[in-house]
Amino acid sequence: MDFLLYGKKILVTGGTRGIGHGIVLAAARAGADVLTCHRQDGEAVDSLVHALKETDGDHHVIRADVGDTDEIDRLLAEAKDRFGRLDGVVNNAGVISHIPFAELEPDEWARVIDTNLTAAYRVTQQALPLMGRASSVVNIGSRGAAAGIPLRAHYTAAKAGMIGMTRSLAKELGPQGIRVNVVAPGVIETEAFDTMPAERAEGLRATYSKKTALGRLGTVEELAGAVLFLLSDHSAYLTGETINVDGGI
Structure with missing residues (x-):
C-alpha cells in the first residue's frame, strides 16, 4: 500500500529536526506540497531546504515560533498565500524540559504547555478556513502521556x-469531513542520539530496547509512515484515535 499524497497541500510545524524533519521529507517524497516552520536558523534548516530543493513539489521552509500566537497567525497566512488551501496539518512542534515538580516555575510550565498544546489549538483553528472535506489533522503526541514520566509533569500534561x-x-x-487523530511515538532514534556521548547513547538504546516487544528503538521513517497513513485517503474512516508507534513498549 502506497500512502500517495500527490497534489495534497500539507503544513507541518517544527519540521527541521528529528521527527518533524522525517515527516516533512516523507510527505514531500510521497507527492505532497509541504510548508513547514522553524524557530531558529541553523544547519538543520539549511539541510532541510537543500533536501526539499531536490524533491519534486512546491515546498517552503519559513521561520515562525508557534509558541507565539501572532507567529502562528502569520504562518497560516503564509499557507493561504502560497497554497490557497490545506489538505493536512501536522502539529509536531514541541519543547521539553526535565524539572522536579516542586521546582517547576510558572513560566516554564506555560512555555511547555503553550508550545506543545496551545499551539496545536491555534494552528488547527486558524487552518479550518483552508480545510475542506477529506482533510486530516495529525497531532504528534507521546506515549509518555499515558504512562507518566517523572520530571516531565508539564510535558505529559500537554500531551x-x-x-x-x-x-x-x-x-x-467530523460532520465537515475533517478527521483528527494522534500519533504517539515511543522512543524514536533521531539525530539527537548522534550528538550525545557514545556511551550514553548506547546505554539509552540498551535500556529502552529491553522495554519494547520488538527489542529496539523506532526510526523516524517508521513514525513518519503512520503520519502519512493518517494524511492519506487510506485512513478515510479513521478519526479520534491515538496510534501508538512504540514497538510495543
Missing part, C-alpha cells in the same frame, strides 16, 4: 491534553 482535544475535535469537525 495528555492533546488526546482530549483530538477526541473532541474529531466529533465536532
